[in-house]
Amino acid sequence: MARDSGIPRIYIAANSGARIGLAEEIRHMFHVAWQDPADPYKGFKYLYLTPQDYKKVSALNSVHCEHVEDEGESRYKITDIIGKDEGLGVENLKGSGMIAGESSLAYEEIITMNLVTCRAIGIGAYLVRLGQRTIQVDNSHIILTGAGALNKVLGREVYTSNNQLGGIQIMYNNGVTHNTVCDDFEGVFNLLQWLSYMPKSKNSPVPILDGKDPIDRLVEFVPTKAPYDPRWMLAGRPNQTPKGSWQSGFFDYGSFMEIMQPWAQSVVVGRARLGGIPTGVVAVETRSVELSIPADPANLDSEAKIIQQAGQVWFPDSAFKTAQAIKDLNREGLPLIVFANWRGFSGGMKDMYDQVLKFGAYIVDGLREYKQPVLVYIPPQAELRGGSWVVIDPTINPRHMEMYADKDSRGGVLEPEGTVEIKFRRKDLVKTMRRVDPIYTSLAERLGTPELSPPDRKELETKLKEREEFLLPIYHQVAVQFADLHDTPGRMQEKGVITDILEWPTSRQFFYWRLRRLLLEETVKRKIQEANSELTDGQVQAMLRRWFVEAEGAVKAYLWENNNEEVVAWLEKQLAEEEGARSVIDENIKYIRRDHILKQIRSLVQANPEVAMDSIVHMTQHISPTQRTEVVRILSTMETSASS
DSSP states (O other): OHHHHTOOEEEEEEEOSSOOOOOHHHHTTOEEEESSTTOGGGOEEEEEEOHHHHHHHHTTTOEEEEEEEETTEEEEEEEEEOOSSSOSSHHHHHHHHHHHHHHHHHHHHSOEEEEEEEEEETHHHHHHHHHOEEEEETTOEEESSOHHHHHHHHTSOOOSOTHHHHSHHHHTTTTSOSEEESSHHHHHHHHHHHHTTSOSSTTOOOOOOOOSSOTTSOOOOOOOSSOOOHHHHHHOEEETTTTTEEEOOSSOTTOOEEESTTSSTTEEEEEEEETTEEEEEEEEOOSOEEEEEOOOTTOTTOOOEEEEEOTTEEOHHHHHHHHHHHHHHHHTTOOEEEEOOOOEEOOSHHHHHTTHHHHHHHHHHHHHTOOSOEEEEEOTTOEEEHHHHHTTOGGGSTTTEEEEEETTOEEESSOHHHHHHHHSOHHHHHHHHHHHOHHHHHHHHHHTOTTOOHHHHHHHHHHHHHHHHHHHHHHHHHHHHHHHTTSSHHHHHHTTSSSEEEOHHHHHHHHHHHHHHHHHHHHHHHHHHHHOTTOOHHHHHHHHHHHHHHHHOGGGTTHHHHOHHHHHHHHHHHHHOOTTSOOHHHHHHHHHHHHHHHHHHHHHHHHOGGGHHHHHHHHHTTSOHHHHHHHHHHHHHHHHHHHO
8 A cells, every 4th residue: 555655664573473273173183103102202104084073074175184094093194284264374475575576676666664663583583674655663673583592403591582582682782673662652652753854655755844943153173183083064063162062063953863873883874954955864983983793692612802993984784884875765766975085995805705796786776866956066175085985986876866075075096195105106206306405406416427437436426325214204295195185175176076176164055055946946857758758867957058048138147057046946846836927937847748649640650551541530529519620621721732
């Protein structure tokens, strides 16, 4: 029903998995054919029913038997127990498979959410994962097999409770659970909070609220070169001067809601509002974080491990977290803002073994499939380098992605130190010294004099070597600065790899108007492509610009490229005009639809000339008498013209 209506689906999980049962009507009837009736421990041959009992249940199709003569009596040996009631075994697994398939399809087509209030076992655990967005109550668990059953398999008491297998300390830390709550009431409240960010149904616009946080305010918290908490950049933080005041962040006050917080902490993901517009958020942890791997109680040799992970690096878990968040947010219909600050992917042996390459590729897949605007922003003091640039470059999805850089950001293949190591080696530094340093130049020239005596030459060589060693550290810094100047936003813009250079304090206002414009443009583009699905995005974009110039005049044509606020006002006016009023966009879409339909009809008739006559007859039955008279007149005129 949720899929048919296109509305969000919420699964309240409290189940024990697939139901099992036994045929009670057979349980009270069957007999055992012992090898030795006097000694049951010698085993048994089969289970059977007496002729009288078989007669009672044969009409119920409850059991399959074969007739045997044994021990001087007639017996019905049981081969299959069917049971008169439904729901005893494999049919429940079939039903569970149907639910699993529906849940998987629902995740692809609509918004799905889960609240685990008590327990989710077996197929119930899979349904929770298939719905992806999961809230788990603190004392609940998500498991495949109970602790008692596992202990029997292992042959010893290993696990003491189900929480040890699938409690929040496991599921919240591995990303299956997106958030935890203390009780059911808070869980339902959390679901409602999530829903407030999401469209009410499929293809509906995102719910834009009247923001209490002014859109034109400056962003007060400024990212630094030193490691900092990225949540301060997104949401703000308490200010110490004056005490009790708030230092604002990029998004609306109190709107940032993080998800999957303890898992892969080198990336921060969540939802927030920008001027009331709900958005998905991906940001980067600049500080080092600890990855805690618990010991496995089933393996006596295992022990808990704590692994340090550097900031600004994509590890296998954080790359997977990024890809998962992008995938979820896309299906929620939210625009996405990525605060890019990665130096690259971790490429050590263990990370390669742990599939960092695969999860990095998932990021590309997620962005390529994204259907809403994606704004990538390199904030102040941030850098985007190597493979981490590649996987979020706008060319992955040119229709929906744009990249911006702060004036104090950097981007390049390698960090300047690495570039110097490869492209500005010692011999290049020496050449620069000879060209730039007057003392070094003078010594080198004197050394080149042919009439120098051996003692003087040796002395000059010593001085030259000393000067070289003296200058080497500072010239290395010069080389690093030289390499760094190749990574500036100015070069990025000149090469066309970013859309614009921004300043952090006013970035909030810029992105608000840009995002509103892109969302409105997307609404209009959808209408145009419904009218003519053959048009490319480039053609549609050119149409929109032409209509704007036609409506506003050539003197305002420059506003289309340079003023998002003006374009938003024009688009809103066009989309909001009441019935009967002339809307440039609606008028043009009407003609696009008409031309496309005529083109289709013309193509069909040309491809199938034998149906032309029948088509004319059919069409004349659906027009007014006046229109039919006009058709006759046109046909007569065509015939007269042809004969003359």
